[in-house]
Amino acid sequence: MADFDAIVIGGGPAGLTAARRIAEAGRSVLALEKEAFGGQLMNLEWAEDYPGPGARIAGPALGSQLADQAEAAGARLEIGRVDEIESYSAAKAVSLADGAAYTAGVVIVAAGLIPKPLGVAAEACLEGKGVIHCAVCDAGLYRDKSVAVCGGGDAGIIEALYLAKFAAKVFVIEAAAQLSARQELQERADGNEILDIRLGRRAIDIVGDDGVTGVTIEDAASGARQTLDAHGVLVHVGFAPATDCLDALLSLDDHGYASVDIHFESEVPGIILAGDIRRDAARSAAAAAEDGAKAAATALRRLGPK
Numbered sequence: 182m183a184d185f186d187a188i189v190i191g192g193g194p195a196g197l198t199a200a201r202r203i204a205e206a207g208r209s210v211l212a213l214e215k216e217a218f219g220g221q222l223m224n225l226e227w228a229e230d231y232p233g234p235g236a237r238i239a240g241p242a243l244g245s246q247l248a249d250q251a252e253a254a255g256a257r258l259e260i261g262r263v264d265e266i267e268s269y270s271a272a273k274a275v276s277l278a279d280g281a282a283y284t285a286g287v288v289i290v291a292a293g294l295i296p297k298p299l300g301v302a303a304e305a306c307l308e309g310k311g312v313i314h315c316a317v318c319d320a321g322l323y324r325d326k327s328v329a330v331c332g333g334g335d336a337g338i339i340e341a342l343y344l345a346k347f348a349a350k351v352f353v354i355e356a357a358a359q360l361s362a363r364q365e366l367q368e369r370a371d372g373n374e375i376l377d378i379r380l381g382r383r384a385i386d387i388v389g390d391d392g393v394t395g396v397t398i399e400d401a402a403s404g405a406r407q408t409l410d411a412h413g414v415l416v417h418v419g420f421a422p423a424t425d426c427l428d429a430l431l432s433l434d435d436h437g438y439a440s441v442d443i444h445f446e447s448e449v450p451g452i453i454l455a456g457d458i459r460r461d462a463a464r465s466a467a468a469a470a471e472d473g474a475k476a477a478a479t480a481l482r483r484l485g486p487k
């Protein structure tokens with residue numbers, strides 16, 4: 182007999198909603214999260230457009246609320262990084278990085294997205310020494326200093342605007358001739374005097390030995406290079422689905438996405454995907470929570486009557 186009826190991988194809005202719905206149906210469910218329950222919400226100052234009485238809600242407050250609701254419904258929440266999922270006729274087996282393993286009738290994978298690296302040599306060496314991934318977590322370190330954000334999409338501009346509350350200067354480096362962030366964010370960026378937006382420039386190197394001291398950029402048109410003084414670099418040049426734990430089990434496309442049917446079930450029956458990890462996800466907290474509810478319904482159908 183399996184340890185749990187269902188295992189949910191990822192503790193963001195998709196995973197927590199799925200876990201809550203399954204627990205509310207009277208099924209045993211384990212939710213596994215490698216970092217912090219709440220997922221990406223824990224890194225956001227505000228989650229905008231989440232349905233509710235206000236126009237926005239603090240990201241960590243929403244994340245904690247979703248975790249509390251799942252736990253109150255009876256889901257077991259545990260910190261642990263899932264490395265591998267195997268599928269056998271009787272059960273699915275989930276192996277964790279710390280050596281623990283659990284089995285369940287169904288597995289919902291709601292592991293979200295991971296930021297793509299810039300791909301320059303010094304990036305890995307300077308990780309945690311000025312190369313950062315979360316403005317809300319690290320902005321305080323850059324009070325009255327200069328920092329750079331690589332990427333002018335929604336995520337890059339949201340992070341740059343948050344850093345601008347602390348830093349003396351925030352360079353925004355965007356390879357294209359225009360920012361790709363939504364209009365409202367572009368207007369906020371244009372009106373912010375702390376932001377120094379460099380369009381048509383590619384970040385080609387991060388400079389520093391024990392800590393970041395600068396970012397070298399290249400003009401896309403002329404090839405001219407310049408090193409900007411920056412004590413930190415935040416990279417938001419796109420995201421990839423966090424499907425590492427699935428690559429031995431499912432066929433993934435060139436971008437790492439798995440195919441699912443209209444019920445979010447993958448090619449392996451009982452392996453269900455939900456939230457931002459899905460190719461067609463709307464990439465918002467509300468959409469992820471809705472995905473989680475739908476994935477839970479699929480899981481309950483697959484488990485059958487109690």
Ligand SMILES: Cc1cc2nc3c(=O)[nH]c(=O)nc-3n(C[C@H](O)[C@H](O)[C@H](O)COP(=O)(O)OP(=O)(O)OC[C@H]3O[C@@H](n4cnc5c(N)ncnc54)[C@H](O)[C@@H]3O)c2cc1C
Binds near residue numbers: 194215217264426457
């Ligand atoms: C800068 C930025 C600003 C945003 N602003 C908004 C906003 O204002 N409003 C809004 O609605 N949305 C916003 N979003 C989008 C929103 O945060 C996401 O759409 C939503 O969090 C996706 O939920 P999810 O549950 O699919 O994934 P996530 O929230 O990413 O959660 C996935 C979780 O899975 C965990 N995980 C990954 N791999 C494993 C593993 N192998 N084992 C165990 N755990 C694992 C991760 O640690 C993570 O906690 C923003 C996103 C970004 C990046």
